[in-house]
Amino acid sequence: MTTTLYHFWRSSASQRVRWALAHKGIAYQSVVVDLHAGEQHSADHRARNPMGHVPALDIDGHLLAESVAILEYLEETRPTPPLYPATPLARARVRQVVELIASGVQPLQNLAVLAKVSSDPAAQRAWGVYFNERALKACEALLLQIDAELGAGRFAVGDVLSAADLYLVPQLGAARRFGMDLAGYPRLLAAEAAALATPHAAGATPEAHQPSAAR
Numbered sequence: 781m782t783t784t785l786y787h788f789w790r791s792s793a794s795q796r797v798r799w800a801l802a803h804k805g806i807a808y809q810s811v812v813v814d815l816h817a818g819e820q821h822s823a824d825h826r827a828r829n830p831m832g833h834v835p836a837l838d839i840d841g842h843l844l845a846e847s848v849a850i851l852e853y854l855e856e857t858r859p860t861p862p863l864y865p866a867t868p869l870a871r872a873r874v875r876q877v878v879e880l881i882a883s884g885v886q887p888l889q890n891l892a893v894l895a896k897v898s899s900d901p902a903a904q905r906a907w908g909v910y911f912n913e914r915a916l917k918a919c920e921a922l923l924l925q926i927d928a929e930l931g932a933g934r935f936a937v938g939d940v941l942s943a944a945d946l947y948l949v950p951q952l953g954a955a956r957r958f959g960m961d962l963a964g965y966p967r968l969l970a971a972e973a974a975a976l977a978t979p980h981a982a983g984a985t986p987e988a989h990q991p992s993a994a995r
């Protein structure tokens with residue numbers, strides 16, 4: 781049965797799922813939904829995801845959307861290699877980081893929200909920076925708390941790559957696209973460097989999927 785990912789190169793939520801699929805060794809067919817051309821609003825795409833967002837994943841004969849639901853489905857159906865740690869507390873911490881990003885910042889700065897906020901690129905940028913600074917500051921403090929609680933690790937949570945990293949790295953990319961200098965977040969940068977050095981990180985990045993990369 782073919783697995784198909786509907787995604788867009790620059791989408792941070794798509795990057796999370798590309799990375800999870802690669803991490804778990806799941807081959808997929810790639811279908812681009814061009815957000816800049818408004819293809820997310822087409823009837824075809826709304827049938828895949830009524831919210832009109834990417835990513836959507838057709839897997840095992842099911843059409844799934846929402847990256848959190850997709851990652852947890854992949855984890856439950858293909859547990860190895862894992863993306864969530866074994867102990868309940870560490871799993872809760874991974875989910876806390878995931879939620880901080882998936883609910884606490886990314887939805888506030890996606891294309892539809894920015895378009896509603898203003899048509900002025902400078903105002904959109906100021907909005908994006910405000911919400912990214914707020915969330916990244918919280919995330920920096922959270923990772924330090926987790927280090928104190930579970931023992932300092934190389935990645936966002938502990939010494940094993942987890943879903944927390946798959947959310948953190950794309951969000952740092954989004955913050956940079958808003959022009960932010962991230963030097964004030966050393967714990968986040970250290971986790972990012974460790975995560976980007978893992979085997980499947982580079983293949984999931986926006987740069988690896990932008991249209992010019994395929995030519």
Ligand SMILES: N[C@@H](CCC(=O)N[C@@H](CS)C(=O)NCC(=O)O)C(=O)O
Pocket residue numbers: 790791792793794815820832833834835845846847848882886887890891892893
């Ligand atoms: N909570 C969703 C977020 C999906 C989402 O916001 N996707 C963005 C791209 S990163 C999108 O499709 N935006 C289209 C738009 O805003 O029109 C998930 O984690 O999958």
